[in-house]
Amino acid sequence: MDLKAIVIEDELIIRKGIIQKVQWHKFNISRILEASNGEMGYNIIIEEKPEIILLDVNLPKMDGLELLKKIREDGITSKVMILSGHDEFTYAQKAIEYGVENYLLKPSSATEIEEVLEKICDNIIKEQEKDSRYEEMKKKLKDMIPFFRSGLINKILSGEIKNKEEILGASAYLGLNLTNEFFMVAVFIMENGFRDNKTSKDPEAKFIKELGMHELVSMIDDPGRVIVESHLYDKAILIISGRDEASTRKYCFSLIDELMKRISKEISSDVVVGIGEVKNNILQISQSYSEALAALEERFIDSSSKIFYIGDTTLQNSDTSDYPYEDEKKFMQSVKIGQQENSLVSLKAIIGYFKVKKEKYPVALAKIQLKRITYYLIQVAYEFEADITEFTDKIDIYEQIESFTTIDEYERFITEFTIKLCAYISKKRYVKHTATIRKAIIYIEQNYNDENLSLDKIADHVGMHPNYISHLFKKEKGESLSSYICRYRIKKAEELILKNQSLKMYDVAYEVGFNDPNYFATCFKNIIGVSPTEYRQLNAHNS
Incomplete structure (x- = not known):
């Protein structure tokens, strides 16, 4: 992307020198604007909106700091490089307040200016890429709104969200009206549901019926009082709201009665609906949903009815508040x-x-x-x-x-x-963990002589967090990773001592991964029971 820059400097020689000597093309700057005073510079900035501003502080008609203040108030976010003969702290401090990228003291060479321009342009590119990604995510978010809306509804129905303000904030953004005070949930299902479709001779016909049910429910057009969730394959759900208990209940039954007539006429009589009780708290929508599902269980007793209301069932006096x-x-x-x-x-x-x-x-x-x-x-x-x-x-x-x-x-x-x-999961996890530990051990055996061998290196090799592989290793092997590495190194040291009688002990230490011969000797004695030198003497005597 080509950039624009403006040089605002009242001294003609300095201004023309900057314009002519700086290699603007290196930074994809294709247009260089200029102004000899602050007022002219301000007007050009407002009209052209250049990405980069090279600005002198002492300017006629409007000084540089005043110009900076005005363009920031106007929402101009151009990158600014100050070119000034002032080295006082107050000037620099004010410039920083207005988002100045760099403060150069005059006289400044073209090379110095180019070095700053390189940093500024790199920042511009990064910001443009960030903005581009953000805009791309906004577009994707717009496409994903129906899925997020469905996800929010399901979280509300399950009672997963415990904060009222969180629900209201998310629902407002997603276009769901939950500002009323009373709520009631209705659940529609097909009597010959999904599982029968697996064994049915004509599953397509039953899927078409379910699709018809979803479409009819989704046709309800009252966004101020009804939220429809019809993305679940086996059920369609209505969240009905109102300003008071009586009117909410009345509206719910009127709506469902009309809807069931249409469903019966256009699809079949196989659809049944369960209705929960009216709740006066948005956080209790999940209770009304559970009651609607519970009411549907009554169809196992009453197969002739199509509408089941929790208030009419044997469940109306049930107490679920202390469910574990x-x-x-x-x-x-x-x-x-x-x-x-x-x-x-x-x-x-x-x-x-x-x-x-x-x-x-x-x-x-x-x-x-x-x-x-x-x-x-x-x-x-x-x-x-x-x-x-x-x-x-x-x-x-x-x-x-x-x-x-x-x-x-x-x-x-x-x-x-x-x-x-x-038992199945435990066995599967054990097999997986055993393979991971084995991978770690092989890595240790291949790299024991690396004095920089560490928990982090081993964790990175097996693809696990250091704390987790440490815990897993101790659980599986009964000792810590560091202890195992130390024992393995001592084992290899034994082999070296026996194999090469002339090898110095400090050489043995370095060969097996110890960077401190004294620490090697201590570890050797703790594990074998004698020092490395005593170990060599004993084995020489025995042989």
């Missing part, structure tokens, strides 16, 4: 690293909660939570590339999960699955 989320979190974390014992302890706490709370936490609602945990285990198994059939004796694991009707059935299944999955 921490135990669930620990369970999921322990499973991922193959810690069977910790996983089972956390699982026992979760199951125990359901059994103790069975009067206030009905089986239908417990089923949702346990089903979610079960699917998490399956997801982890896939992440670790496990064969699911090794963990269950049923051909269709999804059909098996859907058939469970009691907490005990879930407990037996999840416990057995967890034990097998943890």
Whole structure:
């Protein structure tokens, strides 16, 4: 990119000398403007907006510092080089306040000016590249807005975000209206859902029906009161809001009634909807969502209905405020690293909660939570590339999960699955770690004589953080890396001593990687029990 520069200097000889002697082309500066006073320079800068300004301080009509102040107030960000006969600190200090790149004292040679220009142009190029990357990211962000919007909605529904201001800030940026005070969630699903499609003779027809459901739900046009999430393959979700509880509930049922009529007419009667209760806090949207899912469980009891409202179900008096989320979190974390014992302890706490709370936490609602945990285990198994059939004796694991009707059935299944999955993950992690440690040992054996051999070098070779490889090595080998290196070097020293009787001990030390013969002797005695010299004498005597 070609640049423009302006030289503002009232002395004609100096100004023309700079313009003629500086090799501007070396810095891609194709236009050189000039001004003999501050006022003229200001007007040219405003009109031309040059990237670089070479500026004298003492100028007629408007001095250099005043000009600087004005262009900064006007938002001009050009790079400025001061050329001045003043070496007082106050001048330089003021110039720095206005973002001056360099302050040169006159007389300045063309070479000195070019050196500063090189730095200025390098900075301009870096800033332009940074701005270009930023603009490129802004364009990509615009394309990604629907995905970020969907991600935010799912975080709100899961209760992952705990800060109200964070939700409001992100939702406003992404074009989601969550400024109302009351919220209600509705969940639409196809009765003959996704898993049936796998065994259906005509899966395409069922996918088309699901697509039709998503499109009809997405056609709702009331951005001030309704947020639609229809990017999930198996469900479409509405977050409905209002200014008070009664009007929010009334609007929700009116909207859903109209929507279900259209769905029934244009697609089929296979769509059902679960509706959660009205909540007066944006952070409770996730509770309304959980209630909507729980309400859908009633269809296993009432197969004739299509609309299930939590307030009408057997779940309306349930108390979920003390659900052991921490135990669930620990369970999921322990499973991922193959810690069977910790996983089972956390699982026992979760199951125990359901059994103790069975009067206030009905089986239908417990089923949702346990089903979610079960699917998490399956997801982890896939992440670790496990064969699911090794963990269950049923051909269709999804059909098996859907058939469970009691907490005990879930407990037996999840416990057995967890034990097998943890054993698989633990074994896989051990094999991986063993290979890493072996790689580290080979590197040590090949480089033991390098006096600069260090933990950082070994970590870099195996591709791990130094602290982690140190921890892993000690766990696997029962000793620290430094201890192992020292023992291996002493072992090689023994071989050298026995092989070459005339080799000096300090040469032995250097040959095996020690840079201090005294430290070598100390290590040798600590490990072998005698000094290197005594070791040679004993072996010479024995031989």
